[in-house]
Amino acid sequence: MRIAITGGTGYTGGRLVARLRAQGHDVVALARPSSKRPAGDPGVAFVEGDLSSPDALARLVKGADAVVHVAAVYRTAGHPDSYYRDVNVGGTERVLEAAARAGVRRLVHTSTVGVHGDVRNPPADESAPFEPGDVYQETKAEAETLALRFHRERGLPVVVLRPGAIYGPGETRLLKLFRAIARGRYAVVGSGRPHYHLVFIEDLLDGYELALAHPAAPGEAFIVAGPRSLSQTELARTVARHTGGRVLPIRIPVAPIHLAADLCEAICVPFEIEPPLHRRRVDFWTKNRSFSIEKAHRVLGYAPRMDVDEGIALTAAWYRQAGWL
Numbered sequence: 001m002r003i004a005i006t007g008g009t010g011y012t013g014g015r016l017v018a019r020l021r022a023q024g025h026d027v028v029a030l031a032r033p034s035s036k037r038p039a040g041d042p043g044v045a046f047v048e049g050d051l052s053s054p055d056a057l058a059r060l061v062k063g064a065d066a067v068v069h070v071a072a073v074y075r076t077a078g079h080p081d082s083y084y085r086d087v088n089v090g091g092t093e094r095v096l097e098a099a100a101r102a103g104v105r106r107l108v109h110t111s112t113v114g115v116h117g118d119v120r121n122p123p124a125d126e127s128a129p130f131e132p133g134d135v136y137q138e139t140k141a142e143a144e145t146l147a148l149r150f151h152r153e154r155g156l157p158v159v160v161l162r163p164g165a166i167y168g169p170g171e172t173r174l175l176k177l178f179r180a181i182a183r184g185r186y187a188v189v190g191s192g193r194p195h196y197h198l199v200f201i202e203d204l205l206d207g208y209e210l211a212l213a214h215p216a217a218p219g220e221a222f223i224v225a226g227p228r229s230l231s232q233t234e235l236a237r238t239v240a241r242h243t244g245g246r247v248l249p250i251r252i253p254v255a256p257i258h259l260a261a262d263l264c265e266a267i268c269v270p271f272e273i274e275p276p277l278h279r280r281r282v283d284f285w286t287k288n289r290s291f292s293i294e295k296a297h298r299v300l301g302y303a304p305r306m307d308v309d310e311g312i313a314l315t316a317a318w319y320r321q322a323g324w325l
Helices: 011-022 054-061 081-102 135-154 175-182 201-213 232-243 254-271 279-286 294-300 308-321
Strands: 002-006 026-031 044-048 066-069 106-110 158-163 165-167 186-189 198-200 221-224 247-252
Touching: 002 011, 002 054, 011 026, 011 201, 026 054, 044 054, 054 081, 066 081, 066 201, 081 106, 081 135, 106 135, 106 201, 135 158, 158 201, 165 201, 165 308, 175 186, 175 232, 175 308, 186 232, 186 279, 198 201, 198 308, 201 221, 201 294, 221 294, 232 247, 232 308, 247 254, 254 279
Parallel strands: 002 026, 002 066, 026 044, 066 106, 106 158, 158 221, 165 198, 186 247
Antiparallel strands: none
């Protein structure tokens, strides 16, 4: 197949490009002028542009059998809410419109388990209500709703994936956590009981492959995560075990951390400086995120191969080899 990808120069998209090429697919990826592009593979083409350009998106999807929409703006406190909406909602709409006009046979849209917010009755499945807790989650929920509307009203075969927190060698999402624990400077904030649900990058790529190929996938949303979630305490101890670090034997109350985050944002955001601590970061410690992958297993045959303990060990080893720890 010829597969078009947005976000193909980022971590997840770049790994997906490599996986699809290994499977023999031709890939065309959207790339901003400033992005780093791997060279030397004649089976990967690049279209210069971004999600704001309908012309670039039309060129991206021309002749494509399928589209995978990965690109999004993540949690960066320096951006106004309008930027999230333009990229995550407006950009998604432009991708969907281009794909519908081009007559692609399938579009896989990347959402997030974050649309469910703080899970009240874990593990949550795909039927759990949307309760986004910040503008990133709000705009991802809006984009997912829009994608499925294109499926119903425009006949575009859309599949939605809601990944857990992506991690693995080369991913930096958890790097600060690994570093703090490796240096013995980390204490759990709050009770330590809220769960966090990770997905190893290779398992997520399996999910994308299944979403692209399975005949029962269009019109559905699937949670794609690891085999189990970990409490904050379990996560910290697992990282400590594989980094040789330690978790401080204290608990930090949530209230002063919330206050510090508010102050950091008030000082930094007007100057477009990324705060060292922000309110969305506090959610990492306080909101419960534990999910069921039963639907993806039952419908798609999704079966994550990487247990979180082994995945954290591999990630820690990669960080260490790269000189990041």
